[in-house]
Amino acid sequence: MGAWLVSRVAVATALAVALASSMAIPATAAPKDKARSEARKPETRKPEAKPDPRVWMLAKADDTFVLRYGMPRAPDPVFAMACQPGAQLILFTAEAASGKVKAGDGVALTLVAGKRRLELAASAFRAATEGRVVVEAAVSLDGRVLDLLGEGDTLVVRMPGASDSYPLAGAKAKLGDFRKACLTGR
Incomplete structure (x- = not known):
């Protein structure tokens, strides 16, 4: 067999x-x-990235007008530009991964939008979220500083050990009202 x-x-x-x-x-x-x-097998598609739920918002509190970027109704934005016409100040606030920056450090903060670049001396503070810091810088209220968000499609925020970028489409829609509030509220 x-x-x-x-x-x-x-x-x-x-x-x-x-x-x-x-x-x-x-x-x-x-x-x-x-x-x-x-080659004829159907391709497996990667899941599509969810749209960023963060938005640009305009807010007012007492003598301060704030153009902020973050989650709606969140108490702390990831980026904010606040003007205080009475004090003649503009305050920039950015939250980032702590990386090389620790609370209490002096920080070189760079903001870039289109062809505009703003370099600021900032201070770092502890953020509410573990592993993150809030960096703040203040400059004199000047219309040219307000023009920063009117350039380009993206705002890039850089500091030692961290870099973030934010879309400016929503900011541009609110920039006119923010500029008017800051410059006429003097």
Whole structure:
């Protein structure tokens, strides 16, 4: 019985070899066919990235007007630009991963939007979220500083060990009202 099975396998193998050679199938056909069949397989799609839920908002508290970027109804934004017309100040506040910056440090803060660049001396404070710091810098109220958010599509905030970027589309829609409140509220 074992010899019968061996002879059937030998005949089937010989028949397969003869059939393949009569059809003139090249020896490399199997890998190409495999590649073609793999190419026809439906692609597995990566899940689409969720849109950023953070938005630009304009707020007022006493003599302070704030253009802030963050989650709606969140108490702390990730970036804010506040003007105090009575004190003639503009305050920039950014929250970032602590990285090289620790609470109490003096920090070189750079804001870039389009062709505009603003370099500020800032101070770091502990943030409400573990592993993050809040960096603040104040400058004199000047319309040219307010123009920063009117340039480019993205605001890039850099400090030692951290860099974040925020879309400016929503800020530009509110910038006119913010500018008016800051410059006429003097």
